Amino acid sequence: MTIRTIALALMLGVFAEFGLNDRVLAVEPPADAMAVASIDQALAQAQSRHLPVFVDFGAAWCHSCFAMRDHVLHGSRWEAFKKRFVLVESDADSDNGSSWMDRLKVPTLPTYVILNPDGTERGRIIGELPPEKFFQSLDMILSDAGSPVQRQARAQQGSMSDIAAIAQDDIDRFKDKDGMVWYQQLPAKVRVKAASDPVAGPVVALLQMRALGAQLGDVSARGGVVGTLRTLCRQQAEKALSFPSLGLRRFEAVRGLATCVAGLPLKQRRAILGPQLPALNTLLSRRVFGRDAGMVDLLDYTSKMEWIYQVMEAPTRVLEVQQAAIAAARGLLDDGHGGIDVRRNRSVAENLQIILDHAGEQAQRLQVLKALAAAYPDEYYYLNQYGAALVRAGEPAQALPFLERATRLAPSGQQMDVAEQHTRALMLLHRPQDAKAVVDAILKAHPHPKPGPETYELDRLKKMLEP
Numbered sequence: 001m002t003i004r005t006i007a008l009a010l011m012l013g014v015f016a017e018f019g020l021n022d023r024v025l026a027v028e029p030p031a032d033a034m035a036v037a038s039i040d041q042a043l044a045q046a047q048s049r050h051l052p053v054f055v056d057f058g059a060a061w062c063h064s065c066f067a068m069r070d071h072v073l074h075g076s077r078w079e080a081f082k083k084r085f086v087l088v089e090s091d092a093d094s095d096n097g098s099s100w101m102d103r104l105k106v107p108t109l110p111t112y113v114i115l116n117p118d119g120t121e122r123g124r125i126i127g128e129l130p131p132e133k134f135f136q137s138l139d140m141i142l143s144d145a146g147s148p149v150q151r152q153a154r155a156q157q158g159s160m161s162d163i164a165a166i167a168q169d170d171i172d173r174f175k176d177k178d179g180m181v182w183y184q185q186l187p188a189k190v191r192v193k194a195a196s197d198p199v200a201g202p203v204v205a206l207l208q209m210r211a212l213g214a215q216l217g218d219v220s221a222r223g224g225v226v227g228t229l230r231t232l233c234r235q236q237a238e239k240a241l242s243f244p245s246l247g248l249r250r251f252e253a254v255r256g257l258a259t260c261v262a263g264l265p266l267k268q269r270r271a272i273l274g275p276q277l278p279a280l281n282t283l284l285s286r287r288v289f290g291r292d293a294g295m296v297d298l299l300d301y302t303s304k305m306e307w308i309y310q311v312m313e314a315p316t317r318v319l320e321v322q323q324a325a326i327a328a329a330r331g332l333l334d335d336g337h338g339g340i341d342v343r344r345n346r347s348v349a350e351n352l353q354i355i356l357d358h359a360g361e362q363a364q365r366l367q368v369l370k371a372l373a374a375a376y377p378d379e380y381y382y383l384n385q386y387g388a389a390l391v392r393a394g395e396p397a398q399a400l401p402f403l404e405r406a407t408r409l410a411p412s413g414q415q416m417d418v419a420e421q422h423t424r425a426l427m428l429l430h431r432p433q434d435a436k437a438v439v440d441a442i443l444k445a446h447p448h449p450k451p452g453p454e455t456y457e458l459d460r461l462k463k464m465l466e467p
Helices: 003-018 039-049 063-071 075-082 095-104 131-142 148-156 160-172 176-184 188-196 200-221 227-241 244-261 266-291 298-311 315-333 346-358 362-375 380-392 396-409 412-428 432-445 453-463
Strands: 022-024 053-058 086-091 111-115 121-126
Touching (some): 039 086, 039 095, 039 111, 053 063, 053 095, 075 131, 095 412, 121 131, 121 160, 148 160, 160 176, 160 188, 160 200, 176 188, 176 200, 188 200, 200 227, 200 244, 227 244, 266 298, 266 315, 298 315, 298 346, 315 346, 346 362, 362 380, 380 396, 380 412, 396 412, 412 432, 412 453, 432 453
Parallel strands (some): 053 086
Antiparallel strands (some): 053 111, 111 121
């Protein structure tokens, strides 16, 4: 190993240790390659090496991002793939990451975008996926077989796998309406085949269910006629549920069905949703809270069940699901001494604290947040969450050191949120001048706020200083 290679390895270790917002780790770089700090610099390196760029958009608050890095983006298979691109891990809260998310219209995390060296998009993978599906999609994109243009062309020719992939991509991007417009433009014979195909059928039905559910909400808000839309929405949900291949997407289908029928009388809602519960409960016990608990998004499935039971007006069942999720998470984090070790699975620990919040278990949640803040002392997010929870628990003095550190560490995109908690603690401690200094620093850092949420947040900060 050369001195230059050793130096580069040490540099990468330092970057990992201190968690830079955007960093590139290029496998087997040329002798003059240097780790870069932004997507723009990654593109410059990609142009010189004639490779695409793999952008891993994540954030400190994204539990699914940690799950993907723990279960998918590691190991020999991932290392082999990294030789095919320049990798940049981009913090969605950093200036560079936020700018590129806007430019690429990234709506959710985690999202993995593969860029050509000229900055144009080659393809993307959205959400928390199992390894096999992730690597299959990535291989298709890197070989150009998964590019949007090629997929669209194959879909027009009747490729069921490509129709399913395009429909799922529209679902993941929250572009249900656009997806339906695209689907209706496919040849009629292709749509007829897709409607009953075991691969395309359930995804297309879910896409239509979601689009109709959104329309149902719109016309309900305007006082329009909803009967026809409700019927169509329900039909698509039940069509998706008719496919044995639906798997864990059954939760999405039943949640959508609950949305479709939410405006019906309670007796009808229960009659429609009740028959779906045995299959969901089996999936919960055997997979979500069972053998797959460490590999799936516990919060996502718990939230879907919460909504279904809320529509059925069954609060006891909501609590039962929450408690089962809490037990599953605690089992995964068990330290062997009657407590939990949040470092065993960071994603599960983050899920646990949110589910505890849903369940109203604030004392337990405070303990989990305390453990997360101790385990990750350089992560502003956990410091801020723990500090905010302490303030709500009536302990602003105990919260202050955590909020002060969170204020120093927070990226620009999260400074206002952290400042709000910090200011609240100081005002509760009757330190208005110190609170004003925090607010003044934020105002100085944002001299020209964007109209909308940013302006609203700054106005709210200033009002917190009022007696």
